[in-house]
Amino acid sequence: MAGDTITILDIAREAGVSAATVSRVLGDHPNVSQKTYQAVRRVIDKYNFKPNSMARGLLSRSSRTMGIILPSITHPYYASIFSAAQEEAGSNGFVVQIYRLPYNIRISDAFVDQLIERRLDGVLFSGGFVEPKSPEELPAVLGRLKQYMPIVTVCPPIPGLSCISIYTDLALGMRKAVRHLATLGHRRIAFLGATDETRSVGDREAGFFDEMRALSLSPLIQPEKTHTPQTGEMAVLKLLSGLPRMEWPTALIVVNDLMALGVLRQLSKMGLTLPDDMAVVGCDNQFFSAYTHPPLTTLEVNTDEHGRVAMQQLLQATRQDIPPFIQVREPTLIVRESCGAGKRPGI
Amino acid sequence: MAGDTITILDIAREAGVSAATVSRVLGDHPNVSQKTYQAVRRVIDKYNFKPNSMARGLLSRSSRTMGIILPSITHPYYASIFSAAQEEAGSNGFVVQIYRLPYNIRISDAFVDQLIERRLDGVLFSGGFVEPKSPEELPAVLGRLKQYMPIVTVCPPIPGLSCISIYTDLALGMRKAVRHLATLGHRRIAFLGATDETRSVGDREAGFFDEMRALSLSPLIQPEKTHTPQTGEMAVLKLLSGLPRMEWPTALIVVNDLMALGVLRQLSKMGLTLPDDMAVVGCDNQFFSAYTHPPLTTLEVNTDEHGRVAMQQLLQATRQDIPPFIQVREPTLIVRESCGAGKRPGI
DNA sequence: TTTTCAATTGAAAACGTTTTCAAATTCATT
């Protein structure tokens, strides 16, 4: 397996120069003569020599590696952030390592210790996770990490932690969704997947409430701890079975498209026709959202862009100190067929 | 940012011992006295000292890092393999780095050089990518990589490369799908997404042909270079518009569930009712496949299991040489509602 | 008290690079 690892000294010996010279050739340093350069290059190529990046990193104090902390890899929302960040890092000679912090697991010192030990050059953090027991825990742990490497969050800023943050204002997004439904005549609108335990979801919930209040509509909510298709099915069942038919909402806003998948399915199982019997709006505009039945009206979050820009900033931050800032992006409402004009205007 | 990096020597000095002793405390070596152990531990904790993993790795010749080569991160098939592999690696103190080799991009020496430079401890390879110009290219490049680290493929074995391979026999899967449809009375069955350019897809195609032949049915195929929802829509359009209604297939087998998403949508746009007017079978059993309209009959591939087992083997291989072997898994046909008995038996 | 042996400790070498600094070489100028 491990071939006789060949080092810079072996190359130097064979080329009849010193290790320093080989190092200079490797780094394309200007002051090495044409003749030596070519001779050394030849030997390097002959043995297919690749310098050990750990030895390099030890000296340069840089691993050329970025970390990314995410609750999930398979969730298309995070997969997309990750993918874009990885691509941006890759084209700058960096590699990215994923550190998974599942939902409902509190961040611990031991968790960030891993990143510190590996001497990462920076870290991208994207939340959506459940708030730790005390509100100071998250900023405290990340604050410690920040003493070692720059941090960029791809989620709303964390109170008590000052760093670059890039996110989409989903409170605004939800207000847009409510307004859109109201324009279509809906009065009884429910929010599925509410929970104040998750930070970014809290935003969406707040936006929903705000706009409902602004329109003098009374908000209906169905809280759920998780936001999977399965949860979506359950949520619909719980919400509707708890209400006399007369009081059913005519429109549902679902906390994300993944959960909306289950919502659509359950409504269809109950024999409701969409959008006539019920309008549905999701959030995130996933790859599958244009292919649901009916195609889902949703909020575009542009996770690719988030991941890319966040990584750019992180790379920048490793080169020079940049002062913290917050970049808020505005979501667009993608209107498809799942929210057609309500046939039964409320009240 | 980069705090005054504190080293093992600083700890040693403050604790009044040698660096060797601190190292022993760090590694929980047996022969260090209770008294010294505790004194050193105290200083370590006081400064929150974390040993530099690059220095460690330099000496131990191990980065405690695995690589994974995949065509895509966002594709749920690969995301799932990656996620499981990452989890397994993580619980063994390893971290995994992703190296993306997009579809249609040929693997190059420069590509694997990255992994060699970083002195990864092993690499998981999952293909599905387009075959390189010459069939020797892929085994040649990977063969070189294999001189540096063990490789496990999470795809059918690559001719000319001997290593551990774990995969699901999708040729068999497709035969099951064909047989199932035939049992339901279908005679005209089409395969959507055929192309002999992609290795694993080639398998599926071959299985389809084999079983059709065995049943004396004449195979219909619609080749496509990519397998996205968009392709699915196009494929249906192209296939059906090229055929008089009388000769339309009554069942479609789609190369994967992602593409099936588009197939279902297009059929629905054309006003066909599923499964009465057309049966559809997919492949992969993605998280969304139970939530399509109608829920999709598909082949279970169990990517999680693949990723987990492959990583276990890879970890094993870093500890001791294990002889190459091939683990073939049998896919299960998950029967849902998209393939109900055909109402219009063929011919 | 001396001897013997095991347990504990530290000095130094090693891992494979890059960088600094001084020495050696080349080259142009007088």
Add this chain to the structure above:
DNA sequence: AATGAATTTGAAAACGTTTTCAATTGAAAA
């Protein structure tokens, strides 16, 4: 041919650990 400057080169130190081996300590046995 001698001088000086500019270019090219190598020796050695540094990066932060772990491990080996010999030295020291302490305790038990004589």
